[in-house]
Amino acid sequence: MTTWWCESAWLDGPVDGVRVTEAGGVITAVEVADPGPGDRRLAGLVLPGLADAHSHAFHRALRGRTHDGGGSFWTWRRQMYAVAARLDPDQYLALARATYAELALAGVTCVGEFSYLHHPPGGGRYADPNTMSEALVHAAADAGVRLTLLDTCYLTGGLDGTPLDDVQQRFSDGDAEAWAARVAALAPRPGLRIGAAVHSVRAVPADQLATVAAAAQGRPLHVHLSEQPAENAAALAATGRTPTALLAEHGVLGPGTTAVHAVHLTADDIATLAATGTGVCACPSTEADLADGIGPFRRLADAGVPLCLGSDQHVRGDLLGEARALEEHQRLVSGERGRFTPAELVTALTAAGHRALGWPDAGRIAVGQRADLVAVRPHSVRTAGCAPGELPLVATAADVGTVVVGGRVVVEDGRHALGDVGALLAAAIGDLR
């Protein structure tokens, strides 16, 4: 049992002097009180653990490697595939471990890994067909964060029946039944949830969507949705339906489902997402970097759609920055400030993200919740002078001091238990080049 005394803690907003008692990784008491004699002190503003609801860990190898030739999402994808074609399980483990450690430094206590890199280059199967998934599970445990493995079904190269290309062979289990059988063989472990994903309407034929949805019953189910206009055009051409309508028709949407990006939506799409209880994961740094555009996130929230946030391609390892960018992008297109309140952004970063990843018992500083605590420095060169209630809109990953995951200190004074994470990243990425 440990009691943490927080200089300030985010309950529904910032509250000064909060004692948080933890036993077995779970919060057993929260009280506004002076520090007790044995308390461990957390300086600054303590947020609940942040959930990165959409990660492709291996994309971290592309940071600062794709800005030289212009192009589009689709030319970027070719560069991404060049990395996807090379990774072996050991390289995947090293890269994901370092990437998750970078996220932990940013205050992330739980990662949703949208994982489609399943099989050896060119196809075939590893001796254990879940070797690549096991590398991710291992990586998260080493980095000290919880993981929801969103094991992804990826079967086709496009809505027009385009066959898989050489790289995409790695992604495919052949059909949805075989995908489901492989996923069913993954053993649950503490700190791990096994979820599911439909890569996109481009990658799973309409007549196999229901199989994926059925296998995902009771687990988080994620899907890339309308990130680029070309996906919408292809879906309309092939099926006469928007991607949202297609997913709805085949039972993919619902309260356990999270649609990722949701940038290019019709009014009907927004109504469908709301009516089905589907959540949306915005990934603002990726949506800017890949020139996806600015999604209707305020309209989605107004319709009752829960929003969470993802770092996606790891163009930045700063989940607080994703929340700020979400807000800033809405300001840029609306001419209005304060499109989301700081409290709404904290909910997206914490409770909503954890719920989308299948951890309803995490993301709040409250009795019965997992003891995930993220202490943010209020007096850095970046944050000095800021009102505590607005700190989530000002602080960056570099302002995260201590990170506690399920009662365990993973980051202390900005240093990760694994040591120099920059060096781990450089080694893992260097090994790929």
Next chain:
Amino acid sequence: MTTWWCESAWLDGPVDGVRVTEAGGVITAVEVADPGPGDRRLAGLVLPGLADAHSHAFHRALRGRTHDGGGSFWTWRRQMYAVAARLDPDQYLALARATYAELALAGVTCVGEFSYLHHPPGGGRYADPNTMSEALVHAAADAGVRLTLLDTCYLTGGLDGTPLDDVQQRFSDGDAEAWAARVAALAPRPGLRIGAAVHSVRAVPADQLATVAAAAQGRPLHVHLSEQPAENAAALAATGRTPTALLAEHGVLGPGTTAVHAVHLTADDIATLAATGTGVCACPSTEADLADGIGPFRRLADAGVPLCLGSDQHVRGDLLGEARALEEHQRLVSGERGRFTPAELVTALTAAGHRALGWPDAGRIAVGQRADLVAVRPHSVRTAGCAPGELPLVATAADVGTVVVGGRVVVEDGRHALGDVGALLAAAIGDLR
């Protein structure tokens, strides 16, 4: 005389192993060579000094203080005026010193301060009418950065003849002649340029613009331009002209002039800026924070308008982040990546910014240029794995290691010569509240 050996230095792009020799604050030799025995070593990628071409230092007190109530640019301005109404010269000095030190930590070696806080609260004059300007000069010297004081003419409350409100009394010299006389009394000093500014077409009557332009001959002249649609509407209603056309008509535009923001422009406005040789200063973090919108910066550059960057209201103290946001905002509205090359962004951050501030002899690592060097860490948790040529699109202020201004080390290993800048900021801002 000092010789710096740079692991890598940005000449037209990154070059490994560059010796830079400095004497009297000026670069006397640049050579690709192994380090010599007495060389001082700069690790990482060494950029030329960055120029923050548009700063309102006192706005730093508003960071993280205006996000709670929604609103617009105009409601934000009321909060800003509440700070403007209070500052005395000592408070102004302390706040500007800490703010400029934050900029130095971010690699800024030269600041353009767009300064309109001239007189005591409610009007009147300080014993030295340039007391507030002298506070800024003092602050920059303490922080170790060069300063271009863009002393700003501010005379009216609006294009419709609205009188100055109580706070705006501090800004006004009465008329343009009196403004010019006061500015003429400022003595030039090493490390200081005296420039001029028209606050905006809202604040200087059309019939006094020519007086300001004449007084600014041979100095940098800056002007806020079309930051908000309301300014355009007011100008059209009052004069039948866009703000750009109005400035052109009265001789304010030209190669010595920099238009700040330039977000809401017509095609004719763009052509006018290009034809007159006027530069544009984008302030992307402010333009997002204040919901200004996304300016036509790629179209301006294509028309031949030189672009530079400013941190403006100091919503972030990260000039590298301004360059990244400039590029990201263009991606968001165009659907295309690589709207600016990394080299174009470095030019905006360095040589173009210095030129806009009247320092054509700064902003490049070349013989005859001022010895301003900014070493950026390539192996941090943020930058690890990045290609050197793309580092300017990835690194943040937190990745700046050493900063040399005119041969003098101002920041070493991320620490400013003044000490804990977060504490300086907290004290200066706390004193105001």
